[in-house]
Amino acid sequence: MKQSITLGKVTKFMGLGFLSTLKDLFTGKLEKEDFINFLRKVVVPLASVLLFIGLWHMGSQSLYNIEAEFKIEKALNDQGPAAAEAMRECIASGDVSCKPNTLPSPAQVWDSYKSLLRDHNIISADKAAFIEKTAALNEKRIAEGKDAITYTGRPSFVDQIFRSLKTVFAGFLLALVIAVPLGIFIGLSPTLKSSFNWFIQIFKPVSPVVWYLLVFMIVKTLLIDSNEDSSFTISFISVGLCSMWATLVNTAMGVSSVDKDYINVAKVLKLGPFQKIFKVVLPSSLPLIFTGLKITLSVAWMVLIAIELLAQSPGLGLFVWEEFQNGANDSNAKIIVAMFVIGIIGFLLDRLMLTIQNWVSFDKTDAI
Amino acid sequence: MATIIKDKANVTLTENGLFPSSEVMLDLKNLKKVYPTPKGDYVVLEDLNLQIKKEEFVTIIGHSGCGKTTMLSMIAGLNPISGGNISVLSKHIKGPGPDRGVIFQAPSLMPWMTALQNVLLGVNQVFPDATKKQRNDIAKYYLQKVGLEDSFNKRASDLSQGMQQRVGIARAFAIKPKVLLLDEPFGMLDSLTRGELQDILIEIWNKEKITAVMITHDVDEAIFLADRVVMMTSGPKAKIGDVLNIDFERPRTRKSVLEHDDYYKYRKHLIDFLEH
Ligand SMILES: Nc1ncnc2c1ncn2[C@@H]1O[C@H](COP(=O)(O)OP(=O)(O)OP(=O)(O)O)[C@@H](O)[C@H]1O
Ligand SMILES: [Mg+2]
Numbered sequence: 001m002k003q004s005i006t007l008g009k010v011t012k013f014m015g016l017g018f019l020s021t022l023k024d025l026f027t028g029k030l031e032k033e034d035f036i037n038f039l040r041k042v043v044v045p046l047a048s049v050l051l052f053i054g055l056w057h058m059g060s061q062s063l064y065n066i067e068a069e070f071k072i073e074k075a076l077n078d079q080g081p082a083a084a085e086a087m088r089e090c091i092a093s094g095d096v097s098c099k100p101n102t103l104p105s106p107a108q109v110w111d112s113y114k115s116l117l118r119d120h121n122i123i124s125a126d127k128a129a130f131i132e133k134t135a136a137l138n139e140k141r142i143a144e145g146k147d148a149i150t151y152t153g154r155p156s157f158v159d160q161i162f163r164s165l166k167t168v169f170a171g172f173l174l175a176l177v178i179a180v181p182l183g184i185f186i187g188l189s190p191t192l193k194s195s196f197n198w199f200i201q202i203f204k205p206v207s208p209v210v211w212y213l214l215v216f217m218i219v220k221t222l223l224i225d226s227n228e229d230s231s232f233t234i235s236f237i238s239v240g241l242c243s244m245w246a247t248l249v250n251t252a253m254g255v256s257s258v259d260k261d262y263i264n265v266a267k268v269l270k271l272g273p274f275q276k277i278f279k280v281v282l283p284s285s286l287p288l289i290f291t292g293l294k295i296t297l298s299v300a301w302m303v304l305i306a307i308e309l310l311a312q313s314p315g316l317g318l319f320v321w322e323e324f325q326n327g328a329n330d331s332n333a334k335i336i337v338a339m340f341v342i343g344i345i346g347f348l349l350d351r352l353m354l355t356i357q358n359w360v361s362f363d364k365t366d367a368i
Numbered sequence: 369m370a371t372i373i374k375d376k377a378n379v380t381l382t383e384n385g386l387f388p389s390s391e392v393m394l395d396l397k398n399l400k401k402v403y404p405t406p407k408g409d410y411v412v413l414e415d416l417n418l419q420i421k422k423e424e425f426v427t428i429i430g431h432s433g434c435g436k437t438t439m440l441s442m443i444a445g446l447n448p449i450s451g452g453n454i455s456v457l458s459k460h461i462k463g464p465g466p467d468r469g470v471i472f473q474a475p476s477l478m479p480w481m482t483a484l485q486n487v488l489l490g491v492n493q494v495f496p497d498a499t500k501k502q503r504n505d506i507a508k509y510y511l512q513k514v515g516l517e518d519s520f521n522k523r524a525s526d527l528s529q530g531m532q533q534r535v536g537i538a539r540a541f542a543i544k545p546k547v548l549l550l551d552e553p554f555g556m557l558d559s560l561t562r563g564e565l566q567d568i569l570i571e572i573w574n575k576e577k578i579t580a581v582m583i584t585h586d587v588d589e590a591i592f593l594a595d596r597v598v599m600m601t602s603g604p605k606a607k608i609g610d611v612l613n614i615d616f617e618r619p620r621t622r623k624s625v626l627e628h629d630d631y632y633k634y635r636k637h638l639i640d641f642l643e644h
Binding site: 259261262264265267268269270271275279280283284286 | 444445446463464465466468469470472474476478480481489490493494543
């Protein structure tokens, strides 16, 4: 009995079932009975996206008008009617110097997105050229025992995304490595559970900012002798500590609530502690552990932005902060682009976890 | 020296009504169980005495809540003893162990493992010195015996209730326990499946002759499977109320049992006890 893996199955498995409906639509495989389903799964979501963009457009338009009116009013009050008229003309001409600074429209955001991509292409080309140019020199330098020359140009938006992903995965791994074993120990022993409870209750609600400061104090002292940039270390440790609690609590809960029948089987068979944990306790608490890990990853991604910003660690958070500080004419639009990128990546990370969870879980109905 | 007397049912007894110790597999002496409750102690079992011989199949019936599961889980070592003692081959038990295999009411398989892995879990534990192939062969042998030769590699969670309980039977026999404890193993199955599993159970048992204690609510099942049916009084302070010897020859078939002249006599005896 070999099961073929079709696109439909894979996408459904990943919770992206609507993709296969779309495929059916284009390949003409859609039956009449599927039409309602198609409406519900494709047309309605699409309509809601359009509605959202429409509302956004109107909202940004009216905010723009409020801001423009205010500017003209201000010019009128401060400098008289001539200045007001000049301001009106200036705004109408779309000149950068007097452009009302407010929520950008969808079109502006789209433009910024394209310009960020262009920027990325330019920087990548630049980088590639640099690497090519220095390749021979670097080989020589390495042969002479000197450090290679590295590219130190400005990172592009796409580079920032990858740095953020790197930080979030490092933080997530740290959370996993700490929280899962600790959760197992806590879950196995009621004594440990009650003695660790205060610890969990107190540290769980602590805000990312405080975690960052705490990690900063410790890491700064520990790395006092090294002149390396510690911002990455600090930010991934903060992300890990901030996000590990859901996994810790869920693992402990999963381990302590293993079906009594399974424990009885383990007792009757006299399984040793190692066997008991790896053959019975862990597999049976896997669904809960994964639910915890899923929450951990999404929390990690959420706090990452704030922590990168505080730590001045390169990534999307720093990108947003720099754009905000910089106040260039398309900064607001770039911030919104970053917002969407952050949201979409967060969604994809969640899907990724769900897919892994479905993969390892024995109970297919458990996944949320 | 104790004089040996013979009772009606052809069972050898010493004069104080006990079996000679060389024949006894499982011995419950003055067994007592107390559950502490908010309203004070609840004495479930008191002065419960029961001896089960080697290679004997005993079924236990009694009203719901009288303490059958309590007694069985104490024999399994999963439930602490409040008074008296339990011994297997004259040795007091200390906690659970694979010398007393258990088939639970719920199949209690690890749903993430295959049928084979579930049986191997026990086999690996009990025969650590056997080669991998030998252990595999043992597990497969018992899975074949319960009719699952086509389902070795199916996940337990993908098997039907009846098939899961078959794996439960295979797992219990495969560890070659001294005593097999069964707590209403077929209670959750439909009557057709139940009949099938009774046949499978008795077929393996005829071959292995592992001393068995089985709780059941089903009078016909109790008679069909047992050498003796033990009736427990209603709690609190439940003890053994009556014991009925079933003298049908083995191996038995369902048909021969149902057609036997004594069948309705036995049945009436048990039902009278339960309705009492
Ligand atoms: N852990 C416990 N704490 C307190 N009381 C208990 C506990 N377990 C069982 N009891 C009580 O002890 C009595 C005997 O329970 P037990 O489960 O042994 O009965 P049973 O004969 O197996 O019943 P059934 O036929 O319904 O399975 C019941 O009254 C039950 O409420
Ligand atoms: Mg019971």
